[in-house]
Amino acid sequence: MSGHPAPGRVSPRRGQVARGLTRRALLGAVATGTVALGAAACGGDEADPTRPVETPTTEAAPTATQDTIASPIASYLDPERWAGRSLTVASFGGDYQEAQEEAYFAPFAVDTGAEVRQETPGSTAIANLRRQVDEETVIWDVVCIATDQLLPLARERYLEEMDYAVVDRTNLFTELGVATTHGVAADLYSTVIAYPAEAADAPASWADFWDATRFGEHRSLRKDPVGTLEFALLAAGVPAERLYPLDLDLAFASLDRIKPLVPASAWWEDQKQPVELVANGAVGLASAWNVRTDLPDVRGKVRVQWAGGMLSPDWWVVPRGTPNRDLAMDFISYATRARPNANFCRLRPFGPVNREALALLRPDRLAVLPTAEPQRTLQFVEDWTYWADNREAVRERFLAWLEEDDDPTGTPV
Numbered sequence: 001m002s003g004h005p006a007p008g009r010v011s012p013r014r015g016q017v018a019r020g021l022t023r024r025a026l027l028g029a030v031a032t033g034t035v036a037l038g039a040a041a042c043g044g045d046e047a048d049p050t051r052p053v054e055t056p057t058t059e060a061a062p063t064a065t066q067d068t069i070a071s072p073i074a075s076y077l078d079p080e081r082w083a084g085r086s087l088t089v090a091s092f093g094g095d096y097q098e099a100q101e102e103a104y105f106a107p108f109a110v111d112t113g114a115e116v117r118q119e120t121p122g123s124t125a126i127a128n129l130r131r132q133v134d135e136e137t138v139i140w141d142v143v144c145i146a147t148d149q150l151l152p153l154a155r156e157r158y159l160e161e162m163d164y165a166v167v168d169r170t171n172l173f174t175e176l177g178v179a180t181t182h183g184v185a186a187d188l189y190s191t192v193i194a195y196p197a198e199a200a201d202a203p204a205s206w207a208d209f210w211d212a213t214r215f216g217e218h219r220s221l222r223k224d225p226v227g228t229l230e231f232a233l234l235a236a237g238v239p240a241e242r243l244y245p246l247d248l249d250l251a252f253a254s255l256d257r258i259k260p261l262v263p264a265s266a267w268w269e270d271q272k273q274p275v276e277l278v279a280n281g282a283v284g285l286a287s288a289w290n291v292r293t294d295l296p297d298v299r300g301k302v303r304v305q306w307a308g309g310m311l312s313p314d315w316w317v318v319p320r321g322t323p324n325r326d327l328a329m330d331f332i333s334y335a336t337r338a339r340p341n342a343n344f345c346r347l348r349p350f351g352p353v354n355r356e357a358l359a360l361l362r363p364d365r366l367a368v369l370p371t372a373e374p375q376r377t378l379q380f381v382e383d384w385t386y387w388a389d390n391r392e393a394v395r396e397r398f399l400a401w402l403e404e405d406d407d408p409t410g411t412p413v
Contacts, residue, residue, distance in 0.1 A: 066346055066362050068102075069339050076111045076334060083113035087327050090129075091144040093120040096348060100144070100186075103344035104335045111334070114327060126153070129319050133158050138321045141328040144186055148226075150315050151388035154182035160318040166329040171356045172336060173371060176381050178313060178353045184332050185313035187341075187350035190370035190379060191227045192309040194278045194288040194302050206308045209285050210235040210258050216284025219258060220274045223267035225398040226387055227310050230380070231287060232258070234308045240380040248394065252401055267402065278302050290370055294349050304368075309379040311370055313353070345369055351376070 089105065091097045097120065105116045119140060121128050126149055132138045145153070153159050159182040169179040178185035193203050195215065203209055209219065209231070222228050230243055232254035238247065266283055268274045274286035275293055279301040290309070293302045316335065318328045334340060338356035345352045346361060351371030358372050366372040370379065387394075 066365065069342050069346070069360050071339065073111065073334070073337055073339055076337075079111060079113050081112040081114075082327055082330070085113075085324065085327055086115040086117060087141050087324060087331055088117040088119060088139055089142045089144070089331070090119040090121055090125060090140045092125075093122065099344050099347035102347060103340050104331075107340060107343075108331055108334050112330070114331075116331075129153070130158055133320050136321055138319050138323070140319055141322045141324040142331055143317050143319060145183075145315050145317055147312050147315065147382065147384050148387065148391070150180070150183050150317065151384060153317065154180075155388075158320055159183070160320050160322065160325055160328075162318075162332075163325075163329045166326075167333040167336070169336075171338065171354050173353055173355055176311065176313075176353075176371070176376075183315040183317045184336055185353045186316050186335065187344065187353060188311050188313045188371050189350050190290045190306065190309040190311055190375075191222070191231075191287055192290050193305040193307075194275055194286045194293060195284070195305065196278055196281065197301050197303050199284075199303075202303070203285055203305050204307060205305075206231045206235040207237070209287075210254070212261055217261065218263060218266060218283040219261040220266040220268055220277050220283045220286035220288075221258070221262055222274075222287055223269050223402070225394045226382070226391070227287065228255070229394070229398070230310055230382075231308065240308065243380060244383040244386050246386070246390075246394075248397070252397075255401065275302050290368070291349050294368070306370070306375040307378045309370065309375075310382050311351070311376075311379050312382045312384075314350075 087108075091100060097118070101118070105118065108114060109116045125143065126145070129140065129143055130153075132140060161181055162179070162184055164179070167179075167184055169184070172178050172184075173188075176185075176188065178188070193206070193209055195203055199215070201214060203215060208214065221231075229246055229248070229251040232251045233243055233247060234240065235258070236250055236254040238250070266274075266277060266286075268277075268286070271289055271292055272295065274283075274288040275295065275298045277283045278286050278288070279298040288302075290304055293299070293304055316332045318325060318332070322328055336354055338352075338354045338360060341352040341354045342357035342360040344350065345357060346365055349365075349368045351369045352358060353371070355371075358366060358369075361369070361372075370376065
């Protein structure tokens with residue numbers, strides 16, 4: 001989604017995997033599941049969401065619910081496979097990239113002999129990628145990007161096409177659109193309804209979210225049309241499978257109904273804000289990213305209603321012109337295999353893109369992952385093609401709507 005970091009990304013830093021470590025020490029650390037590198041870390045069948053018969057509500061799980069899943073990965077049994085080669089990956093930083101480091105970067109170095117260098121460019125990532133391609137000085141081989149960037153970069157020919165002779169998509173959730181011409185999803189997260197863990201009455205749908213007679217007097221919604229308009233349509237009774245193309249007039253009419261319940265300061269832009277508002281009782285319900293309910297200061301205070309949630313991916317992409325295209329494709333194939341994918345999702349509550357990863361995770365972890373059952377079939381997938389084509393115009397209308405009849409002071413929350 002445009003203009004924001006993906007969930008869980010804070011305090012970016014920079015460095016290299018394996019700098020200062022011997023390969024033997026790195027092997028031992030990964031084998032025992034204790035690797036802690038000082039390097040930088042890069043950071044169809046939906047049920048009716050308006051009133052499901054039975055939906056799960058879950059509490060946030062601890063950060064890691066089981067030990068490292070360590071065993072050989074098919075086709076990666078040669079530790080000299082890429083010996084002497086170097087791969088540079090740019091990602092988002094923070095706890096997200098730390099989990100990528102432990103699940104992907106360090107094990108890939110051990111299993112293939114490649115040196116994995118990391119960059120954490122922060123808000124300059126996309127501009128930097130474009131500049132490298134334009135100037136034909138590409139130094140990044142793989143980049144992790146948010147959904148809103150994929151199609152614009154692909155359409156403007158900044159990305160290599162995925163080589164599916166190398167990248168194995170056999171067990172990927174291809175029905176969720178995770179394997180495209182120019183990118184493969186790294187993970188999926190959900191925008192869902194967050195509500196207080198101690199609440200006696202749990203919301204079952206976005207129609208409940210819109211109900212002014214229940215769940216307290218305030219709501220919090222994202223200050224962006226992506227997701228917010230979809231939820232408005234679900235609240236108005238539009239089935240999930242008929243959301244796109246969005247009926248904008250109906251969506252804004254629905255938003256007119258909820259607007260009095262959302263204080264000006266509760267239209268969130270900071271991804272931590274909605275769960276904090278719910279946890280401290282400032283709002284009764286909020287739209288929020290599921291991964292943010294795992295934050296230490298709100299864990300156990302906020303629950304999630306998955307019905308009508310929106311699934312969105314982060315993406316692995318390869319900048320056009322990288323001299324290490326072969327190595328980049330092999331890394332993406334590795335990172336989307338079941339065991340590495342499961343190891344990432346046991347550290348951060350993103351949904352795996354490889355369906356076989358789910359069988360490797362404990363039931364308590366599966367309960368908080370958006371691509372596990374029954375959560376996956378209660379949700380819809382963000383239509384990023386629709387938003388790539390319409391985002392600018394719809395966002396302009398949305399921001400103008402927010403300003404209509406606004407109380408400039410807002411109601412403090």
